[in-house]
Ligand SMILES: *[C@@H]1O[C@H](CO)[C@@H](O)[C@H](O)[C@H]1NC(C)=O
């Protein structure tokens with residue numbers, strides 16, 4: 461009876477490991493599964509206290525699931541932060557873009573197929589002089605906005621890094637705790653362990 465439950469849980473557990481929900485938002489640091497499987501293999505030979513698995517595997521899975529939820533929340537918050545930054549700079553961006561057209565368009569128009577060479581040269585001189593201040597402004601505006609947007613991204617990255625670190629801290633604490641209780645249960649039996657937890 462217990463071995464059936466055990467087999468079911470082991471299969472479900474391996475399925476969980478192999479299932480890869482999303483490459484980009486995949487939590488990092490979930491590497492303790494092999495140790496747990498070793499423990500399961502080892503214990504299945506002795507056959508002792510197998511009921512511990514049916515109690516603690518769901519708890520461990522719950523811890524893993526919670527970590528995936530927390531980690532994904534950090535990831536989606538970072539994504540929407542990035543979208544908000546893109547949104548915030550879309551007007552300055554299209555303004556600079558139209559400024560670039562205003563500067564380059566008239567210069568490119570100097571070269572007319574039918575016009576005299578002399579007048580083309582004079583056009584470059586005239587338009588180039590007119591556009592040198594706007595071009596200088598475009599350069600300075602581009603530099604300024606590049607600094608601002610880099611600072612905005614840096615800010616959301618700091619928040620995201622703290623979020624990832626916090627979700628991992630919670631995960632590894634809960635995971636270590638549940639695993640220690642499982643190992644205790646495997647060594648001492650379920651009733652012993654429950655009594656210990658109650659105290
Ligand atoms: C963009 O250009 C429009 C129209 O010239 C102007 O009203 C607006 O203030 C500009 N926005 C920015 C962020 O430069």
Ligand SMILES: *[C@@H]1O[C@H](CO)[C@@H](O)[C@H](O)[C@H]1NC(C)=O
Nearest residue numbers: 590592593594595596597598
């Ligand atoms: C260039 O920038 C200066 C200072 O911001 C501004 O006063 C001037 O109107 C701008 N000139 C052009 C042609 O964009």
